[in-house]
Amino acid sequence: MTVNIVTLCGSVRPGNFTAMALALAEDELRRHNQVTVNHIDLTSLDLPLPGLEARNPVAIKQFHQTVEQAAGVLIASPEYHGGISSPMKLAIDNLGFPSMLAGKPVGILGVAAGAIGAIKSTEQLRAICAHVGAVPLPLAVSIAHVQQVFDGNGRCTDANAEKNIRRAATNLLDYINDAVCPKVSLEAILREQEQSD
Ligand SMILES: Cc1cc2nc3c(=O)[nH]c(=O)nc-3n(C[C@H](O)[C@H](O)[C@H](O)COP(=O)(O)O)c2cc1C
Numbered sequence: 001m002t003v004n005i006v007t008l009c010g011s012v013r014p015g016n017f018t019a020m021a022l023a024l025a026e027d028e029l030r031r032h033n034q035v036t037v038n039h040i041d042l043t044s045l046d047l048p049l050p051g052l053e054a055r056n057p058v059a060i061k062q063f064h065q066t067v068e069q070a071a072g073v074l075i076a077s078p079e080y081h082g083g084i085s086s087p088m089k090l091a092i093d094n095l096g097f098p099s100m101l102a103g104k105p106v107g108i109l110g111v112a113a114g115a116i117g118a119i120k121s122t123e124q125l126r127a128i129c130a131h132v133g134a135v136p137l138p139l140a141v142s143i144a145h146v147q148q149v150f151d152g153n154g155r156c157t158d159a160n161a162e163k164n165i166r167r168a169a170t171n172l173l174d175y176i177n178d179a180v181c182p183k184v185s186l187e188a189i190l191r192e193q194e195q196s197d
Contacts, residue, residue, distance in 0.1 A: 001184065003176055005029055006070040007039045010077035010088030017146040018085075020154040021111050021165050022076040028169035029074070035173065038066055042087050050093045060094060067100040071180060072107065072172050073134070077121045079112035084121040084128070092128060102133030105180065107172035108140035109165065117144035137175055141168040 007026055011018035022039075029037050045063055046056045054060045067073065077088040095101055106129045110118025122140040129136040141164045143149055149158045156162040 001034065001181060003035045003071045003173065004069060005035060005037050005072050005074060005172065006067055007037060007074045008076065008088070008091055009042065010075065010085040010091070012043045012087050016078065017150060018076050018078045018111050020150045020156070021109060021143055021146065022074070023154065024156055024162060024165045025074055025076070025109060025169040028166040029173065032173055038070065040066060042091055047090050047094045049090070063094065064096055064100050067095060067104070070104060072105040072176050073101060074107040074109065074168065074172055075125060076109040076111070077118065077125060079110060079114065079118040079121045082120045084124045088125070092132065099132035099134070101129060103135070105135045105137055105172060105175050107137050107168050109168045110140065111143040111146040113145070113147055115144055117142035137171055139167070139171055141165060
């Protein structure tokens with residue numbers, strides 16, 4: 001069974017560190033057989049502010065469908081002014097009501113320039129995801145002093161941080177494999193049995 005994971009990066013800043021961290025987590029996801037990674041680029045979506053008409057409704061519909069079809073979502077946000085970034089909030093606000101995230105396991109990754117890391121953004125993401133009916137997973141990963149963790153080429157130079165970032169990916173896969181896949185397989189078996197009866 002293919003496990004389709006959607007990833008969202010909450011920074012649109014050119015050369016941003018959130019994307020560097022997310023790229024590591026995506027690399028970890030791709031190392032696992034039968035996992036496909038669908039990275040959604042928020043800059044190309046031209047997301048409207050809540051309540052305004054979408055300038056590109058086709059892209060928004062596609063965004064909804066991509067998330068709806070995902071087995072899980074990995075979201076990464078920078079810490080901006082003690083919270084999640086506005087692009088990340090805008091992305092979540094554009095996922096509908098009820099939200100396309102409802103029922104989805106969500107892995108959370110946060111990065112920050114400061115010493116306390118992305119504590120507030122990861123906590124906020126957990127609360128927002130739970131509020132829209134998603135299943136935010138425990139052990140959110142927060143990376144402090146992110147400028148010291150990646151070099152100018154986006155390579156991670158901190159083995160411990162790399163381990164933690166990769167763990168954000170494996171946590172999500174473990175949850176899907178342990179809690180979601182057996183249910184899906186069982187349903188398939190029951191459906192097959194019903195058809196043969
Ligand atoms: C608008 C704004 C607000 C920020 N606020 C914080 C903050 O509250 N705490 C912190 O540690 N870093 C803060 N930063 C620094 C970011 O955490 C830093 O740029 C980091 O690299 C993650 O953002 P990036 O993915 O855009 O690179 C802020 C950056 C911006 C642009």
